[in-house]
Amino acid sequence: MPELPEVETVRRGLAPVIEGATFTRVHIRRPDLRKPFPHDMAKRLEGARIIKAGRRSKYLLVETELDTLIWHLGMSGQVRIYVPGDAVPPPAKHDHVQFDLDSGAHIVFTDPRRFGLMDLCPTEELADHPLMKSIGPEPLGNAFSGPILAAALKGKSQSVKQAIMDAKVVCGVGNIYASESLFRAGISPKRKAGTVQGVRAEKLVVAIKEVLSEAIQAGGSTLKDHRTTDGGLGYFQHNFAVYDRAGEACPGCDCDISKTKGIQRLEQGGRSTYYCPRKQR
DNA sequence: CTTTGGGCCTGGACGC
């Protein structure tokens, strides 16, 4: 399910298809996902021209002349794009929302677990929207740096893994990329967040930026023609160093796996963490 | 204020 790279991949797939187009019809096939849809969502979008397909954290932001559609893919959300001329199949069980555009394109949102979310907000009030206003720095932006991360972690007693998954510290880092980033930075997921300062914080920031950027690159390669897209993982899962690899050797491992037992899995805050106890301290 | 734990949903993988 979508972490930031997957959401960004979807955004890049959507942008050339929807920017400049106008919603002609919005089909809403159930009253809610994680939260109820705005009661007038279809009415407010139909006839509105799309200015931009944006993203903040893991939220897609479809900006129209008046309102911005705030769109979260949840755990299992997928977006399919049908360009003009494509046949749109009849709605499947979990196809909850469909957008028809004046260009003849169609966008279908599928979300079996229904942890996704859609809301509307007048564009000029977006920054004050409850879902937007307490989000921390974008991991790929210049405002996310070693000193900024160190300051955000200072005094925190929780684990660094849980801390970097807190969107107020840095947004967009989910369960997979938290493990991957910590491995790359050589930092134990169990380390107390407050002790990640100075060079460690700098290394972690670099690792997060690299891991997310590489994942976006890999995701982008799966939709070269920008015809279809989905909320899946692209090809990056083949590049996971530690995630879901308990018992395996980590990349570049030179220890005796029969003795060290390789990559370890542990549970933090009810979520799985994967790490190498020898390389991460 | 920070931190933890439960809850929201369905489906797929696995063991018996």
Place this chain on the structure above:
DNA sequence: TGCGTCCAGGCCCAAA
């Protein structure tokens, strides 16, 4: 084949 259990990429909220 079926049934139960566990697990899954996110996030909010109540409670401590």
